Amino acid sequence: MDQLIELLSRLPGLGPRSARRAVLMMLKRRGQVMAPLAQAMARVALDARDCHHCGNISTEEICPICQDPVRANGEICVVEDVADLWALERAGVFAGRYHVLGGTLSALDGMGPEELGIPRLEKRIGAEAISEVILALPATVDGQTTAHYIADALAATPAQITTLAQGVPIGGELDYLDDGTLGAALRARRKL
Numbered sequence: 366m367d368q369l370i371e372l373l374s375r376l377p378g379l380g381p382r383s384a385r386r387a388v389l390m391m392l393k394r395r396g397q398v399m400a401p402l403a404q405a406m407a408r409v410a411l412d413a414r415d416c417h418h419c420g421n422i423s424t425e426e427i428c429p430i431c432q433d434p435v436r437a438n439g440e441i442c443v444v445e446d447v448a449d450l451w452a453l454e455r456a457g458v459f460a461g462r463y464h465v466l467g468g469t470l471s472a473l474d475g476m477g478p479e480e481l482g483i484p485r486l487e488k489r490i491g492a493e494a495i496s497e498v499i500l501a502l503p504a505t506v507d508g509q510t511t512a513h514y515i516a517d518a519l520a521a522t523p524a525q526i527t528t529l530a531q532g533v534p535i536g537g538e539l540d541y542l543d544d545g546t547l548g549a550a551l552r553a554r555r556k557l
Contacts, residue, residue, distance in 0.1 A: 366392075418489070420465030420482065422447050430454075436462050439496035441489065443515060445469055445503060453501065461499075464489065469507035470514055481511070483518055490522045500528045504549070 366388060373384035391399040415421070416428035423429065430436055440461030444450050445468060453459045466481040468474070478484065489495065498519060502508040516526045532550025533542060542550075 419450075419463045420447070420467060421450055421463060431462060436460060437493065439494060440499065441486075441493070441495050441497070442499045442501050443486065444501050445508065445511075449501060459499075461497075462493070466502075466511070469502065469505070469511040471507050478514065478518070483515060486515070487518060487522070490519065490524050495522075495524045497525045497527060500526065502528075504531050504545075 370381065370384045370388050373379055373387055374381045376384075379387070391402065412424045413422050414424070414426070416423050416431055417426055418431040419428060421428040421430060425432075438461050440459075441464055442450075442453065442459055442461060443464045443466065444453070445466055447465055450463050450465055453463075464482070464486050466483075468476045468481060470476055470478070470481065486498075490498070498515075500512045500515060502512045512528060519526055530553050532546060532553050533539065539547065
């Protein structure tokens with residue numbers, strides 16, 4: 366049990382006390398929660414793999430998004446992580462294909478263009494007749510550095526390079542926003 370608590374406490378959002386509570390709850394409901402969870406985790410550990418085209422997680426070599434002919438509309442959305450892809454899918458706001466980098470450029474973390482699959486992205490532009498590359502990367506220093514690097518690397522391709530708008534979130538109050546967000550919102554203003 367101590368090993369299970371220690372392993373669970375490594376997960377994001379769970380500390381040692383939360384992990385201990387989770388283990389105790391699972392032990393109380395072994396048949397309904399713990400056994401099915403263990404079986405599901407074992408299946409995912411065996412079956413999950415990265416899609417060869419985009420980097421999404423799937424049980425197949427090519428994920429369902431890349432296999433969908435309707436999504437071959439010439440748009441590709443570049444995201445940092447699979448969680449970002451899933452967030453866009455959950456929102457239902459993008460109907461093209463994706464390219465998961467698996468991180469952002471970072472010399473400290475040893476993440477260069479090769480590790481992020483940027484050369485593979487360049488090959489996809491021509492092979493899939495991509496007309497627009499949407500850079501949906503975080504508004505951090507590393508995210509913006511990565512976006513600029515990708516934009517420079519793809520400058521010679523026929524694809525239009527775009528990025529997500531940044532600024533005031535829906536329902537956001539100006540008084541609670543940081544200076545960087547306010548500045549980005551003001552610079553990205555549009556006609557009403």
